[in-house]
Amino acid sequence: MDLKAHIRAVPDFPKPGILFYDISTLLRDADAWQVAVTRMADVIRDYKPDYLAGMESRGFLFAAPLALKLGCGFTMLRKPGKLPGDVVGLDYTLEYRSDRIEAQADAVPPGARVVVVDDLLATGGTLSAGIRLLRQLGADVTAAVTLIELSFLSGRDLIDVPFASLLQYDS
Template identity: 45%
Template sequence: MDLKSKIRVIEGFPKEGISFKDITTLISDGEAFRQAVNLMKKNLENKNIDYIVGPEARGFVFGSAVAYALNVGFIPVRKPGKLPGETVSFEYSLEYGTDKLEICKNALKSGDRVAIVDDLLATGGTINACAKLIESQGAEVVSMQFLMELTDLNGREKNKEYQVDSILEYNI
């Protein structure tokens, strides 16, 4: 199946000049969603993954499905104030300012093998921050898996120290 044909492209959203890749049409198609999850699962088989980590919000969709398929746990990474209990945070730089991500304290431990799963690799900043947050807990980022990659934005270069796999590639 051609998964690209299942992704709706909306020109000029959220602002003029952007060609938005809408995954809702893919995830609403059971067969297409299953194929995308199975392709990510295949990339992670035999890597002895302990956990899948997914950043909000679309990383929850793909990450939890891949975790289920691999029979491993899923750990969410969120913006500040969204997770219950004690959290650990990581602040990272944006083009104009900073942002912060959090994970539940003690969700990971030293030696855990983790794959990060998300829908899109663009500039790579958020996913790199996820990796640093995971590593701050002593866990190892074994792989980064994406449904789509916007190759012109060089997110792979920002994360060249990690294994990065994407199912679909787009030029912006």
């Protein structure tokens, strides 16, 4: 199945000059979503994760069903103020702003093998921050996997673990 045929390109969203790759069209097609999750599971399985960490928020849409399919735990990496209990956070800078990502302090036990999952890799700042945050928690981050990679932005250069994406866009 050609998964790219199920992703809508939306020009000038969320601001002029940005071409947004909309996965909602893939998610509402049960067969396409199943194929995407199965193909991502085939990649992730080789890393033998104990947990999958989903990046807020679209990463949850893939990480949660993948964790069920692979028989491992799922944890969320979220924006500030979204998680109850004790949290650990990491401030990071993107090319145009700064941000923060948080996880519950007990999200993964020390030494757990974790694969980070998101829908899309652009410049790599957020995914890289997620990896660093999980390491602060004591995780062994073995890989990062996304559905889409905007390869022309070279985001994978910031990712210091094995990285894979199902779909690449070169412009």
